[in-house]
Amino acid sequence: MSGIPPFRVLRAKPLWIANGVITGVLALLFTVFYVGANIDPVDHLKKLPVGLVNADEGAAVGGKQVNLGAQITESIGKSTASGDRIDWKVMDEKAVKEELGEGKLYGALVVPADFTSATTALTGSATTGTLVRPTLTVLTNQSAGSMGSSLARTATTQAAENASLQVGKGLTAQSGTGQPKLPAAARVLLADPASVTVEDGHPLDSHSGLGLTAFYYALVLVVCGMLSANVISGQVDHALGYTHNDMGPLRLHRPLIRATRVQTLAISSTLMAGLSLLMGTLVMVGAIGIMGMDAAHLPLLWLYSVCAIAVSGIGALTLLAVFGTPGMLVVTLVFIAMAVPTAGATTPIEALPAFYRFLSEFEPLRQITGGIRSILYYDAQADAGLTRGWVMMAAGLAAAALFGFGVLGWYDRKGLHRIPVETKPEKTAVQA
Template sequence: MNGLNPFRVLRVPRLWIANGVIVGVLAVLFTVFYVGANIDPAGHLHKLPVGLVNADKGAAAGGKKLNLGAQITRSVEKSTAGGDKIDWKVMSQKKAEEELGQGKLFGALVVPADFSASVAGLTSPKSAATERPTLTVLTNQSAGSLGSSLARAATTQAAESSSLQIGKQLTAQAEVHKGKLPAAARVLLADPAAVTVKDGHPLDAHSGMGLTAFYYSLVLVVCGMLAANVISGQVDHALGYTHNDMGPLRIHRPLLRATRVQTLAISSTIMLGLSLVMGSLVLAGAVGIMGMDASHLPLLWLYSVTAIAVCGIGALTLLAVFGTPGMLFVTLIYIAMAVPTAGATTPLYALPDFYRWLSEFEPLRQITGGVRSILYYDAQGDAGLTRGWIMMAVGLALALLFGFGATRLYDRKGLHRIPSEAAEQTKTAVPA
C-alpha cells in the first residue's frame, strides 16, 4: 500500500476529459446513425423497385378495340406525381411473381386479364352488371415491412388515380346512354375500379413478418463481435499479459513470450473452432427452441458458422491492431453503422445517400441478404446468397491482410507486448 487515497484520481482532469470525449463521440455517432437513417424514409425514397403488370386481354366496345390495361400502364409510367421515388418496372405476371420471390420487388400493380371487358360491361346499355372491375396491389413483406408498406401506398395511389381517369372517360361515353344504364352502373362510372391488396410472396407464420432474417443475422454478427472480445481477453490472460479477475480472485499466469502475429493467429484459430459451436447453438436456439420457420438447414448452419467466424476474425484484427480502442471501432462498424444500413427495417432505397454508400460494404447488410435468401427465397443465389458469400470472402481476406500485415509490422519494429524488466519494477505514481 502506498498510502494514497484512490479517489484522488477524480481530481485528474485528463481522466474526465478523455472519458468525456469518448462517450460523447459515441453518443453523437449512435444518434446520427440510428436516428439520421430512419428519420424520414418517405422523404429519402429513391427508385423503389415496384412491378407494373398489364395482363389485360382487351375487349370490344362500340365497334372498337379497348385495352384499358395498356392505358393504365402508360399513365403510371408517365406519372410525375411520385417523382423518382418509385421505379416502375413493366413486366409480365410470371416475371413479377419471380422477382417478388427473390426480393427484387417491394410490390406490384396488376391489371387483370378481364379488366377491359369488365369496364366495358358497365357502359353497355344491355348490361345490368354493377360489380366493380378490380386492380390488384401485390405486397412483399419478405423484402421488409416498411419497404412493402411504401410500395403498397404508391401502387394503391396509382391504381386509384388510374380508376378516376378511366371514370372520366366512361362518364363522357355514357352520356348518350344516361337513361338506359342501370342506376348502380351509373354510380360506378365515376370511379369504376376497386383496388384489392394481396400478398405477392406469402411467408410462413413464424417468419416475424419478414424480420426473422434480420434478427437472426444480427445475432450472428453480435456473437462474432462479443466472442472476439472474450477470446482476445482470455488469450492475453493465458499468455500472461493480463490478470483475470474472477470475483474477488485475481489470477495471473506466467508470461509466455508471443509475438503480435502469433497472438492474433492463436485468437483466430480459437475463433474458427468456437464458430462451429456458436453457429450450431444459434441455429438450434432459433429453429429448435423458438420455432423459427426455416428450410435448407445444412446450408443455414454453414452460412451461420461462416458469418460468425468472419465477423469474429474481423473484430480480432481490429483489437490486435488498435488495442483497447479497437473495441470502439468494432462497436461502430458492427453495430452503430451496421443496423441502420442492413436494409431490413428501412429499405436501402429509403436511406440518405451516405447510408446507402455505407451499406455497400457493411457486414450486417451482406449477411442479412444471404440469410433472407435462405429463409424466404429458397436459397436462390441472385436473391442475395451469392453476394453474401462473396462479400464475406472479401471481408475475411481484407481482415487477414490488415490484421497480420499490421501486427507483423509492429513486430518488425520491435513494438512488442512483452514488458521490460525496468517497466515491471517501476512503481507507478498517481498523477497529482
C-alpha cells in the first residue's frame, strides 16, 4: 500500500489531457458524421433516380396525330429546372413497376393512356360539368426510404404541375383561333388542365415501419455483433487468465493459459460464429414473433441475420485485437458513427455529401440494410440488394481475416506478447 489518497490522481494533468482528447475527438466526430450528413439533403441531392412513363396513346386533332404525353416527357427530361438533382429515367410502365419493386427508383411520373384525348376534349364547346379532367399520376416508393421518396414526390409533383401549365398555354392558344368562345369556367380549367394524383408505387405491409423496419433490423444485427465482440473479447481473456472478472463485489481470476495473439483471435472468432446462431434466432423471435414485424422468406432471413451478426462481430473482434484498448473507439466509429448516416435509410445516398457517398460504398450497415430490404420488401430479388449484401459481407470477412491474422501474426513473430515470456538467467560457472 502506498498510502496515497486515491482522489489525488485527479490532480494529474495527463489523466485530464488524455481523457479530454479522446472524449473530445469522439464527440466532434459523432457530430460531424451525424449532423453533417443530414444538415442539407436537398442541396446535396444529385441524380436521384425517378421514373418517367408516357403511356399516352395520342389522339387525332385537326387531322393530325398528337401525343401530348410524349411532349411532356420530352420537356421534363430536357428541363434544367432541377439541375442534376433528379435523374429522369424514361421507361415503360412494366419497367417502372419492376424497378419500384427492386428499390431502384424513389418514385415515378406516369402519363395515362387517355391523356391527349381527355386534354383536347377540353377545347370543345361542352360545359365544364361534362368534361373529364386529365390526370398525371405521381408514384411514391417508401420502401426505398421515406426521405428519398418524399424528395422524389416533391420534384415529380412540381414537374407535373409545370407540364400541365405548359400544355394549358398551347390549348388556350388553340382555342382562340377560329373556335367558339368557351365559358369562363372552361377557360380557367383549360389554363391548367391536368390534375395530379399521388399513389403508392410499391405498397408495403402495415407492420413495415413505413419502409424503415429493414434499417432498424439491420442496425440491431450490427449492434449485436459489435457489442457481443466486446463481451466475448473480455470473457476469452478471463478464460485464458489474462484479466480478472469482477462480478459485483467478487473478483474472479483463472490460472494463466498462455496463448498467442493469433490463437486468441481464433478462439474469439469461433465463439462469435457459434453464438451468432443463437443471436440471429433471437433477433427474429423478438422482431417477428413478439413485435409482429411483417417478414417473408424466413429461412433466408434467418441465415442472412446469422451471417450479418457473425461478420460484424468478427470484424469488431479484429479491431479490438489489433488496436487493444483504443479498439472499442475504432469499432464504435466504424460500425456506428460512420455507418448510420451512410446506410441510405433516413437520407438517401444521392442526397449525401460526396465524402459520405464514398463511405457508403463499403460501410457494413449499408450493405446489410440492402440485403434485408431485398428480403423484407422486394421478394428477396438478387439484384434488389441481396447479391451486393452477400458479396460485401464475404469481402468484409475476408478483409477482417487478412488484416487481423496478418497483423497479429506479425506481433507474435516480433515477440510482442500480451505477457512477456520470462527468460531464465544464464548459469555461470562457479569458481572453486
